[in-house]
Amino acid sequence: MFSLSLFSDILRPFNTTYRCWSVSMLPGTEREDVERGGKIIMPPSALDALTRLNINYPMLFKLSNRRTNRYTHCGVLEFIADEDKIYIPYWMMKNLLLDEGDMVQVESVSLEVATFSKFQPQNSEFLDITNPKAVLENCLRNFACLTTGDVIAIKYNQKIYEMCVLETKPGNAVSIIECDMNVDFAAPVGYQEPTQEKKPTTEEMMVDPADLMPEPSGFIAFKGAGNRLDGKKKKENTNDQPNQVKAAYQRGIPDYDYTLGSIQFLRNIRPVINDNEDEVQDGFKPFAGSGSVLKTKSKLK
Numbered sequence: 001m002f003s004l005s006l007f008s009d010i011l012r013p014f015n016t017t018y019r020c021w022s023v024s025m026l027p028g029t030e031r032e033d034v035e036r037g038g039k040i041i042m043p044p045s046a047l048d049a050l051t052r053l054n055i056n057y058p059m060l061f062k063l064s065n066r067r068t069n070r071y072t073h074c075g076v077l078e079f080i081a082d083e084d085k086i087y088i089p090y091w092m093m094k095n096l097l098l099d100e101g102d103m104v105q106v107e108s109v110s111l112e113v114a115t116f117s118k119f120q121p122q123n124s125e126f127l128d129i130t131n132p133k134a135v136l137e138n139c140l141r142n143f144a145c146l147t148t149g150d151v152i153a154i155k156y157n158q159k160i161y162e163m164c165v166l167e168t169k170p171g172n173a174v175s176i177i178e179c180d181m182n183v184d185f186a187a188p189v190g191y192q193e194p195t196q197e198k199k200p201t202t203e204e205m206m207v208d209p210a211d212l213m214p215e216p217s218g219f220i221a222f223k224g225a226g227n228r229l230d231g232k233k234k235k236e237n238t239n240d241q242p243n244q245v246k247a248a249y250q251r252g253i254p255d256y257d258y259t260l261g262s263i264q265f266l267r268n269i270r271p272v273i274n275d276n277e278d279e280v281q282d283g284f285k286p287f288a289g290s291g292s293v294l295k296t297k298s299k300l301k
Helices: 002-011 044-051 090-096 124-128 132-142
Strands: 015-022 039-041 060-065 070-078 085-088 103-109 116-121 145-147 151-156 159-169 173-175 182-185
Touching (some): 015 090, 060 090, 070 145, 090 151, 116 124, 124 159, 132 151, 132 182, 145 159
Parallel strands (some): 116 182
Antiparallel strands (some): 151 159
């Protein structure tokens, strides 16, 4: 009977209930190394019980709050707590919805080694870190395992950053002790992509110089039309198209029809009127009156 009882104790896993307290309640000096990691402090009796049981190393535990059905996983740092008490990080108490002195169940477990994990920062200030991936990997050295859904806390430059564990592989709870794990990040909570202004295209950047010239107003010199002394109309240039009216030159607008190797003398040309030379414009014909003399010449006899 004694041997059978001893054999059953060896095969039985560690499963005990303790009262939990935050690390700040631990007697002695402040233990920041416990607060910023994922390991707990247990009583010496737990070490004595664990050495007599068939458990896997490193020692990993599942913490459960039966009242709220919340659980997480952790490692153990030391066995110096008072009997029937354990001290756990404050972020772990928040995940388990525990208050100071509440009861928590501690059960030994065996977890698979992690191959992948994905985190989501709870504040966009985490992006201000120069190399956030290296900072996270360095802080994870204080953790023994990860549980999907937990919000862990890491400390960098005297500032606490909270990270939500979105995904872990190959299971929902994995061991990260001496493992080669790929780390990925999701967009922080409340993060918005910066809006980039659309750059104008080359066609949109081209400005017509005529649009930059001010509109003429008031008196404009030499704006009237001219007349020939002989009353004749100016003939059109009938080189290519007899009926085409040449547009007046406007300053600031390039000549897109310029032929390489030619010289053009540009002048302001008034529109050519397509009327016959014999027709009179608006009933007026310059220099069309009859002449007269002041004194008639006498005829010689």
